[in-house]
Amino acid sequence: MASMRRRAPRGGRQRIHEAEPSEGEELRFIDKTGSRERAARQIRLLDMARRLPRLVRRSVALAWEIDRWAALGLLVCQAASGAMQALGLLAVSGTLGALLAGGDVYQRLLSAWPSLAMLGGAAALRALLSIIVVWLSSRLGPQMSREAERSLVQAVTRVELSAYDAPGFNHRKEAADRGAEVAQDLVAEGQDLIASLASLIAGAGVLTALHPALLPLLALASFPQAVAQISAARVRYLARLRSSGDLRMLAILRWHVCDRYAADQIRAGTMSDFLVDRYRRITRRINDADRRAADTGAWMSLLGAVCGGLASAAVWAAVVWLLATGRMSVQHAGTAVFALSTVGTALRGLVSGGARIMRTGLYMDDWSDFLREAGGYGMSRGTTVPAEPREIAVRDLVFRYEEAAQDALRGVSLTLRRGEVVALVGYNGSGKTTLAKVLSGLYLPTTGSVTWDGVPTGDLDPDAMWSHVALVPQDYARWPLTARENITLGQPVPGGDERIHSACAASGADEVVTELRSGLDTVLARDWLGGQELSGGQWQRVALTRAFYRPAGLLVLDEPTAALDPLGEHRIFAGLRELAATRAVVLITHRLTNVAVADRILVLDKGRVVQQGTFPELVAEDGLFRDLWAYQHTRQTAGPAGAPPPVAPAPALAPGEQDAS
Numbered sequence: 001m002a003s004m005r006r007r008a009p010r011g012g013r014q015r016i017h018e019a020e021p022s023e024g025e026e027l028r029f030i031d032k033t034g035s036r037e038r039a040a041r042q043i044r045l046l047d048m049a050r051r052l053p054r055l056v057r058r059s060v061a062l063a064w065e066i067d068r069w070a071a072l073g074l075l076v077c078q079a080a081s082g083a084m085q086a087l088g089l090l091a092v093s094g095t096l097g098a099l100l101a102g103g104d105v106y107q108r109l110l111s112a113w114p115s116l117a118m119l120g121g122a123a124a125l126r127a128l129l130s131i132i133v134v135w136l137s138s139r140l141g142p143q144m145s146r147e148a149e150r151s152l153v154q155a156v157t158r159v160e161l162s163a164y165d166a167p168g169f170n171h172r173k174e175a176a177d178r179g180a181e182v183a184q185d186l187v188a189e190g191q192d193l194i195a196s197l198a199s200l201i202a203g204a205g206v207l208t209a210l211h212p213a214l215l216p217l218l219a220l221a222s223f224p225q226a227v228a229q230i231s232a233a234r235v236r237y238l239a240r241l242r243s244s245g246d247l248r249m250l251a252i253l254r255w256h257v258c259d260r261y262a263a264d265q266i267r268a269g270t271m272s273d274f275l276v277d278r279y280r281r282i283t284r285r286i287n288d289a290d291r292r293a294a295d296t297g298a299w300m301s302l303l304g305a306v307c308g309g310l311a312s313a314a315v316w317a318a319v320v321w322l323l324a325t326g327r328m329s330v331q332h333a334g335t336a337v338f339a340l341s342t343v344g345t346a347l348r349g350l351v352s353g354g355a356r357i358m359r360t361g362l363y364m365d366d367w368s369d370f371l372r373e374a375g376g377y378g379m380s381r382g383t384t385v386p387a388e389p390r391e392i393a394v395r396d397l398v399f400r401y402e403e404a405a406q407d408a409l410r411g412v413s414l415t416l417r418r419g420e421v422v423a424l425v426g427y428n429g430s431g432k433t434t435l436a437k438v439l440s441g442l443y444l445p446t447t448g449s450v451t452w453d454g455v456p457t458g459d460l461d462p463d464a465m466w467s468h469v470a471l472v473p474q475d476y477a478r479w480p481l482t483a484r485e486n487i488t489l490g491q492p493v494p495g496g497d498e499r500i501h502s503a504c505a506a507s508g509a510d511e512v513v514t515e516l517r518s519g520l521d522t523v524l525a526r527d528w529l530g531g532q533e534l535s536g537g538q539w540q541r542v543a544l545t546r547a548f549y550r551p552a553g554l555l556v557l558d559e560p561t562a563a564l565d566p567l568g569e570h571r572i573f574a575g576l577r578e579l580a581a582t583r584a585v586v587l588i589t590h591r592l593t594n595v596a597v598a599d600r601i602l603v604l605d606k607g608r609v610v611q612q613g614t615f616p617e618l619v620a621e622d623g624l625f626r627d628l629w630a631y632q633h634t635r636q637t638a639g640p641a642g643a644p645p646p647v648a649p650a651p652a653l654a655p656g657e658q659d660a661s
């Protein structure tokens with residue numbers, strides 16, 4: 001019996017999977033611009049040679065900005081390390097010369113001694129310098145990433161809200177984020193490159209002094225390997241780039257699966273098999289792409305190594321030929337062996353380091369491009385500083401979201417005055433939230449106008465305008481900050497805690513704060529963040545307190561009491577008129593009994609204002625409002641439609657105070 005009970009749900013899930021007709025659409029990240037793919041295709045030897053100096057310059061400049069002493073130290077260390085390498089090669093030459101000279105062994109060793117000491121000294125100094133380089137790089141690298149991330153965060157807060165609706169923006173933001181993350185690699189890669197360059201210069205100088213033909217020969221021999229390495233790097237980068245959407249999806253899926261918010265629903269909804277299966281499917285796609293790239297890269301490297309090996313054999317043959325024909329002494333040939341190996345290693349380091357820095361450079365381009373234009377959505381609004389608005393006027397407003405197929409608002413006209421509560425009602429998706437955001441200047445009209453005391457919202461200084469807005473959205477932020485900071489939003493105004501407490505009393509958050517272990521100083525966050533957890537309704541009270549605390553002329557309440565108990569809800573609506581005395585209030589709610597408090601109710605349908613009036617007027621007239629009222633009121637009270645609401649209706653406005661929409 002028990003085993004039957006255990007097996008049953010599994011079988012049930014199995015059947016459901018089998019019953020699914022098709023997989024349909026799957027959430028995918030798409031790079032609509034294709035700019036990164038184009039950029040990645042540019043990882044070629046010539047482009048690399050052209051771009052490398054710029055990339056090194058950029059990494060040095062960034063490092064210089066963050067810690068100029070560390071940056072200077074790194075440059076000096078690398079230059080000194082190159083000089084030590086050249087010195088080492090000269091010491092090798094001197095040692096060989098002394099050892100290969102005539103005379104007895106003791107005498108030869110004695111004359112080789114200074115060169116040997118120089119060789120040892122140069123090696124020891126290089127080892128010390130490399131320790132200093134690692135020390136300075138590990139100090140500088142993480143700072144570069146943190147600084148890059150900070151500038152990104154700052155740039156993101158300065159973009160238009162509409163940017164978030166454009167898929168291209170999110171992709172660019174993701175790419176910039178990755179660029180900021182890899183900024184620290186630029187230090188190590190730049191260092192490797194400079195070190196290889198220093199070795200190359202040192203070895204090349206010695207090699208050219210030994211015989212002028214050796215260096216061009218070696219460069220020629222390294223060419224096939226360089227091409228192969230760069231091609232392999234390009235293949236791997238492109239594969240990663242094409243998988244980046246899937247990688248992002250994995251991260252999102254991981255977050256949803258692991259975060260506590262959905263843990264109960266995953267269990268109660270028996271979703272774990274489905275989610276793990278989806279995870280496995282995406283992982284398989286990434287693994288396949290990685291494997292293909294690794295295989296192609298390995299074939300390219302192998303081909304390059306074979307060609308390079310043959311070419312190197314030719315270089316060694318040339319050295320043997322120079323030696324055999326007496327064109328080069330044994331001492332010089334011995335030194336050439338060391339110099340060839342130094343230059344060969346430096347060339348390979350230059351190419352592989354170059355490919356790595358090019359790849360990081362592409363990511364960094366995403367970051368710097370984003371910063372330059374804030375993803376193409378930087379705010380460019382006016383500079384007029386508004387006073388608290390007395391009148392907000394909307395004329396023939398049309399608003400369409402980025403890339404949306406149709407307008408969210410069309411032909412809307414209304415006037416909102418200080419001291420007035422205007423309620424927006426309508427079906428889901430009728431445009432209420434959008435209208436509230438356009439009134440607040442968060443979105444700018446697509447056509448038509450929204451003015452604050454005669455000035456279009458686009459001409460106002462955005463920060464100055466929003467300092468007059470208090471917004472309680474449907475999904476309010478639950479900042480992992482103290483209760484005080486959650487209320488003041490980090491911007492205390494005169495009045496101190498007294499003002500906070502009276503805002504708490506208005507929203508009902510006073511009961512919440514009293515229960516907190518350190519009152520207003522308690523961090524409101526989950527246990528694992530060291531905070532105290534609040535319930536949904538308690539959080540909503542805190543969100544309302546924020547708006548009541550803020551000395552703002554426009555108060556927008558979007559479903560402000562959805563999570564409140566009846567007492568809490570009554571408290572909010574009973575106090576609303578008092579709040580409206582010094583503000584213009586926009587109220588969005590589906591609980592129609594509550595809109596009775598409003599001076600005016602606008603009924604929206606498919607982005608248009610189809611009705612407006614006071615509560616008694618709208619209940620009395622045929623139309624959408626009365627339909628909605630009838631549905632809700634009949635369901636809630638099982639009483640007759642049009643029964644008196646529990647909250648006292650607002651006094652009727654004087655004639656002429658309403659606009660025709």
Ligand SMILES: Nc1ncnc2c1ncn2[C@@H]1O[C@H](COP(=O)(O)OP(=O)(O)OP(=O)(O)O)[C@@H](O)[C@H]1O
Binds near residue numbers: 165401428431432435
């Ligand atoms: N970010 C967005 N991008 C594209 N379309 C959007 C976006 N936000 C909303 N919309 C669309 O705009 C229309 C109006 O949405 P809005 O959120 O203003 O409706 P609402 O009346 O507030 O709905 P609800 O009662 O469900 O809160 C809807 O058709 C919706 O699909």
